[in-house]
Amino acid sequence: MVPIDAPLIQQLPELPRGCEVTSLAMLLQSAGIKVNKLQLAKEIKKDPTPYQGKDGHIFFGNPNTGFVGSMDDKAKAGFGVYHGPIFQLAKHYLPQAVDLTGSSFARVEEQLTKGRAVWVITSINFEKVPENLWVTWRTPIGKIRVTKKEHSVLLTGYDSRYVYINDPLSPVKNKKVLKKDFIAAWQQFGSQAVSYR
Structure with missing residues (x-):
């Protein structure tokens, strides 16, 4: 299929x-919604739990609750x-948004075939993350x-x-990435995907 012509935003x-x-700004703009990344950064739900390292344990926020920590300050x-x-x-901007999390990659491909881009969570290098690079945090909800x-x-x-992606860290539009590795990484993060009807 010819990749969708969605905006590429850094x-x-x-x-x-x-x-x-x-x-998300790329997804919404590709659906015709005029909203930018800074607006969304302000509006995304936050988990205000402060970072704390104590007795060899990390206490921090939960990304399922809201954005954890600082988005704009690496320090x-x-x-x-x-x-x-x-x-x-x-959903606030696009009532026909759908959460496809937990679906098979075939469901994601169906969306793409229909000309609808899909927001996903994967790894920074689009392949499975080795076990030694994962840590367990304690959060307010477990x-x-x-x-x-x-x-x-x-x-x-x-x-x-291949899969084709707009990566917010790359200037290359519809960058191609090995599909097998990409899917393995996506599944490792719980097959998270958001698109729209």
Whole structure:
């Protein structure tokens, strides 16, 4: 399939940890909604739990609740946000938004075939993250396993060997990435995906 012509938006310099809201801005703009990454960065739900290291344990926010830590200042502790808060914000702008999290990649491909881009969580290098790079945090709603290698991109197409993405950290539109590795990484993060009807 020919990749979708979705806008490519860079998260830098303003949002060093803003890949999720930047990828959401690309999704919304590709659906005809006029909203930018900085607006979304302001509006995304936050988990205000401060970072604390105590007795060998990390206490921090939960990305399922809201954005964890600082999005715009790398000198401060920060992480990111998962599909739940992203989907809520997407629905605010686009009532026909759908949360496809937990679906098969075939469902994602169906969306792309229909000309609808898909927001996803994957890894920074689009392949599975080794076990030793994951840590467990304690959060206000229980423990969570996370990795700093987490990243969010917009899927714009696929073929038998590759997926095509708009990566908020790359100037290349519809960048091609090996499909097998990409899917393995996506599944490792719980198959998180948001699109629209």
